[in-house]
Amino acid sequence: xxxxxxxxxxxxxxxxxxxxxxxxxxxxxxxxxxxxxxxxxxxxxxxxxxxxxxxxxxxxxxxxxxxxxxxxxxxxxxxxxxxxxxxxxxxxxxxxxxxxxxxxxxxxxxxxxxxxxxxxxxxxxxxxxxxxxxxxxxxxxxxxxx
Amino acid sequence: xxxxxxxxxxxxxxxxxxxxxxxxxxxxxxxxxxxxxxxxxxxxxxxxxxxxxxxxxxxxxxxxxxxxxxxxxxxxxxxxxxxxxxxxxxxxxxxxxxxxxxxxxxxxxxxxxxxxxxxxxxxxxxxxxxxxxxxxxxxxxxxxxxxxxxxxxxxxxxxxxxxxxxxxxxxxxxxxxxxxxxxxxxxxxxxxxxxxxxxxxxxxxxxxxxxxxxxxxxxxxxxxxxxxxxxxxxxxxxxxxxxxxxxxxxxxxxxxxxxxxxxxxxxxxxxxxxxxxxxxxxxxxxxxxxxxxxxxxxxxxxxxxxxxxxxxxxxxxxxxxxxxxxxxxxxxxxxxxxxxxxxxxxxxxxxxxxxxxxxxxxxxxxxxxxxxxxxxxxxxxxxxxxxxxxxxxxxxxxxx
Numbered sequence: 001x002x003x004x005x006x007x008x009x010x011x012x013x014x015x016x017x018x019x020x021x022x023x024x025x026x027x028x029x030x031x032x033x034x035x036x037x038x039x040x041x042x043x044x045x046x047x048x049x050x051x052x053x054x055x056x057x058x059x060x061x062x063x064x065x066x067x068x069x070x071x072x073x074x075x076x077x078x079x080x081x082x083x084x085x086x087x088x089x090x091x092x093x094x095x096x097x098x099x100x101x102x103x104x105x106x107x108x109x110x111x112x113x114x115x116x117x118x119x120x121x122x123x124x125x126x127x128x129x130x131x132x133x134x135x136x137x138x139x140x141x142x143x144x145x146x
Numbered sequence: 147x148x149x150x151x152x153x154x155x156x157x158x159x160x161x162x163x164x165x166x167x168x169x170x171x172x173x174x175x176x177x178x179x180x181x182x183x184x185x186x187x188x189x190x191x192x193x194x195x196x197x198x199x200x201x202x203x204x205x206x207x208x209x210x211x212x213x214x215x216x217x218x219x220x221x222x223x224x225x226x227x228x229x230x231x232x233x234x235x236x237x238x239x240x241x242x243x244x245x246x247x248x249x250x251x252x253x254x255x256x257x258x259x260x261x262x263x264x265x266x267x268x269x270x271x272x273x274x275x276x277x278x279x280x281x282x283x284x285x286x287x288x289x290x291x292x293x294x295x296x297x298x299x300x301x302x303x304x305x306x307x308x309x310x311x312x313x314x315x316x317x318x319x320x321x322x323x324x325x326x327x328x329x330x331x332x333x334x335x336x337x338x339x340x341x342x343x344x345x346x347x348x349x350x351x352x353x354x355x356x357x358x359x360x361x362x363x364x365x366x367x368x369x370x371x372x373x374x375x376x377x378x379x380x381x382x383x384x385x386x387x388x389x390x391x392x393x394x395x396x397x398x399x400x401x402x403x404x405x406x407x408x409x410x411x412x413x414x415x416x417x418x419x420x421x422x423x424x425x426x427x428x429x430x431x432x433x434x435x436x437x438x439x440x441x442x443x444x445x446x447x448x449x450x451x452x453x454x455x456x457x458x459x460x461x462x463x464x465x466x467x468x469x470x471x472x473x474x475x476x477x478x479x480x481x482x483x484x485x486x487x488x489x490x491x492x493x494x495x496x497x498x499x500x501x502x503x504x505x506x507x508x509x510x511x512x513x514x515x516x517x518x519x520x521x522x523x524x525x526x527x528x529x530x531x532x533x534x535x536x537x538x539x540x541x542x543x544x545x546x
Contacts, residue, residue: 007488008543017545039484040501040514062514064482065544124484 006114007121008065015069020076021058030138034061034131036123041067045131052083059128066121070112071128077107083136090133097125148435148443151524153177165495165529170314170342170473170502170520172364175428179367182427186420194419195393195410209419212426213409216374219429220344220359222351226382228375228409229422233341234264236360236375237308239412240337241268243388244358244381245306248335251277253305256334258283258291258320259510260313263503265339269308278305285510289316289465296328304334311343315507315518316465317448317473319343326356335381341365345522346444346471348437357381363421367523368428372421375412382408389414440523444472447521451530458537464511472521475502478537481544483517489543493536 025031025046034043041063048056057075074093078086092103093112100116115125151157153176157164166174192202194209217224230236245268249255255269259282273280283299284292300307307329312319322338329336337358343349345366351359358381363372377385387394387405391414396404405411432440451474455461460479478486483499490497498518501508508514519533 008485013543013545038500039482040508042514064484066485118488121484121488 007118009111009114011073011108011111012065012069015072016065019059019068019072021056021079022060022072023058024060025056025058028056028058030135032131032135034127034134036063036067036127039064039067039124041124041127043067043071043128043131045071045128045135047132047135049083049136054078054081054083054086057132063127064121064124066112066115067124067127070125073108073112074128074132077109078132086132086136090129093129094126097122147446147526148439148523149526150176150435151526153431154524155180157524160494163494163532165493165525165532167519167521167525167529167533168496168498169345169365169522169525170518171498172370173345173367173522174524175369175424176367176431178431179369179424179427183369183420183424186423191420193416205419208423208426209417212422212429215426215429219432220349220351220376221353222376223379225408226351226376226379228377228382228412229417230360230373230375230412231371231418232362232364232373233339233360234268234373236358236373237265237337237339238268239375239388240308240358240360240377241272243385243412244335245269245272245278246275247386249273249276249278249305252303253278254281254301254303255279256281256283256299256304256307256329258285258309260285260289260291260315260318260320260504260507261308261310262314262339262341263505264341265308265310265337266506269306279303283309285316285318285507288467289313289318289470290467291318291320293321293324300328300332300334302332304329304332306335306337308337308339310339310341311349312340312346312471312473313465314342314473315475315502315504315516316467317470317475318465318467319347319469319471322354322356326354330355342471342473345432347441351376363425363428366425366428367431369418369421369424371418372425377408379408382412385412387414388412391415393417435523443523444521447525447527447530448472448474450527451519451521451533454530454534455537458534458541460541461537464516473518474520475516475518477513477516478541481540483515485544486517486537486540489540490533490536493532493539495533495536497533 028046031046043061046058057078059071190201190204192205194206217227326336336356338356340361344361359376364370394414464475487499
């Protein structure tokens with residue numbers, strides 16, 4: 001049960017049940033789609049960027065609790081951040097999810113640190129981040145985590 | 147009910163009390179199968195059909211002995227049994243060695259919408275190479291094939307019909323005897339993908355009368371890397387080889403060669419000897435229990451599991467065919483199957499979650515994935531109880 005709680009922390013369950021910024025964005029400056037063929041997870045990520053600042057992020061799609069919570073938490077952290085900070089956070093998140101190493105300024109993203117112990121679920125956690133990164137850099141082609 | 151858990155050492159190895167419900171993916175191995183593989187490697191690990199010394203002859207006898215056992219299991223002549231690495235390779239063999247030689251542009255390959263990818267992709271590739279057209283018999287909401295208007299699918303252009311015997315998603319046992327007959331009536335060849343049926347019910351080639359039939363060792367308590375392609379001898383004789391190399395030849399010159407007799411014509415290179423011997427041991431084990439007893443055991447578990455699972459609120463079971471195997475695909479409302487599988491794993495319960503190598507079925511059902519519980523000889527009603535208890539617990543944990 002301890003292991004279980006390490007992966008499915010209460011915050012993850014909450015974000016899964018009530019995802020934040022789970023909506024379409026009509027005035028998005030960019031959007032990208034992500035797909036995890038193994039699980040069938042699908043995400044559409046919307047970004048609104050003005051003067052190198054992310055003023056709004058939202059997502060839609062379907063997926064497991066890990067992918068949904070990861071996307072939800074990500075959106076809450078990125079709003080108001082500069083593009084550069086978002087890129088830096090993306091790299092730190094990637095390191096955390098593949099090694100378990102938590103940087104100081106990860107904030108609530110740390111609840112996903114346990115995922116690194118479950119290699120088959122890493123793809124679920126990173127899907128939204130990869131899709132966001134592609135949207136940020138104007139990559140409109142489909143992101144896949146396979 | 148059968149009580150054979152003691153024959154499977156994995157149940158001693160697992161720290162937690164282990165409930166294995168993924169036999170449609172692969173089965174666990176009894177000690178006798180493991181011993182047969184170890185015996186070959188430790189006592190007579192020579193190549194087959196090559197050398198004139200004692201252990202090579204023993205290896206050849208054991209390897210060919212397994213072929214005879216596989217032939218007997220499906221009531222087929224021994225020379226009609228080609229060893230492959232599994233169902234997938236068996237179907238690919240037909241698609242290459244029969245399909246590419248005999249199919250022309252405009253010919254129709256008839257499949258169903260409930261095929262496993264292993265009986266879909268080889269034909270997609272074959273159709274691209276030959277210009278043949280793929281057609282599909284659809285399935286109904288209950289997971290049975292819609293054969294209400296067969297003339298629409300079986301016609302003079304139909305050259306090959308390939309159909310899954312027992313669905314790995316719905317469990318549906320398809321009416322292959324009828325389908326094979328309809329294929330033959332229009333002059334088509336019929337292949338049956340029996341990966342899920344041969345392990346679970348008596349399968350008699352003379353009854354089905356198909357031209358080809360494919361199954362895998364690892365889904366019937368045997369090792370991975372060994373499977374069977376049954377082919378009618380007169381068809382196998384006419385086909386060109388699939389892979390070239392040693393063993394499959396008779397006389398070789400630098401510019402040309404002649405082929406070995408069937409079935410060895412299709413077994414190029416050193417085969418999976420230990421795995422074939424292990425398959426023989428698996429067939430012995432199955433025969434000892436008796437296929438009828440296995441089928442009865444499966445059916446009793448299936449009935450019990452369906453009743454228990456339908457009692458759980460928010461559980462949707464896919465497929466409700468009258469004749470079906472012990473496979474249950476299901477979803478729990480608002481819980482992704484991958485979360486479900488992960489959470490059941492904490493209780494020592496292994497189910498499959500995903501698209502089950504049948505993405506077109508998932509698309510038609512309108513889901514990205516399902517959970518799947520599948521049963522075999524070592525499962526008990528207690529396993530079903532454990533699954534259902536854990537399902538209820540999981541719903542609660544996820545906030546349902």
